[in-house]
Amino acid sequence: MSNDNTAARGLLRDKILDGLRRAERTLFTRPAPKSAWARMKFLRTREGSSKSLAERLGVSRKTVDRYLSGVTKKPQKRLQAALEQETEAEWQPQVKAQARQRAASSAGLVISITAYFGFGSEGSDAGRMRDIQVAVSPSHAAAILAARDTGATDSELHDAVAEAIADAYFRVEGGGRAGLKVRIEAVERLDIAF
Structure with a gap:
């Protein structure tokens, strides 16, 4: 080939x-979360820990914690794309x-x-x-x-x-x-x- x-x-x-x-x-019967904070919060509940979420997104644990606390609100393009992709992958699994x-x-x-x-x-x-x-x-x-x-x-x-x-x-x-x-x-x- x-x-x-x-x-x-x-x-x-x-x-x-x-x-x-x-x-x-x-x-989807409901819209997926849109803001970085809402996506982080949703993924954190699905993942179980900030550490495993950080590994999944390819960022540090501190970065995850900053978004969850609301200190940081606007992610860089790579993180924004990862948040969007991972949220949609986890959103409404029973519907899919x-x-x-x-x-x-x-x-x-x-x-x-x-x-x-x-x-x-x-x-x-x-x-x-x-x-x-x-x-x-x-x-x-x-x-x-x-x-x-x-x-x-x-x-x-x-x-x-x-x-x-x-x-x-x-x-x-x-x-x-x-x-x-x-x-x-x-x-x-x-x-x-x-």
Whole structure:
């Protein structure tokens, strides 16, 4: 596998993970904390100690304590991004778990993507940029979510998404394309909805 292909799959992985995070964010029934103090307080209750929270955020324990006491209020960009990411990861876990369960068992996912789709040797269509919105089956949704949750490699996550789109869009009801191998490259946009 070439370095360009590896980099492209890594970029696709980032877009898939970001799409899943944005999809989960739309499920929240209450807004997540916004201020640095509220986020620190929330994460401190989830983490258990200032020391472990400091390690998780990559800052000193004194920094955490300054935010919790209200002495410091405006974090630097790196800390602000870490607070936002960690808060959203911990926010309303039951809501996210129910949506994942529903997607994997009955509802599936909706994937909207603008990308270059190439095909294996069995395909007759030339590869090209396509704008696709497709509902993928619960079994494919389960595979994508499992790949994300288990820390799958770039290639495994790419293959899970490509297979889901191939089955739902290119191989609809067999259509003589059962062996069609689909590659996704040059992703311009990727949105996922539960």
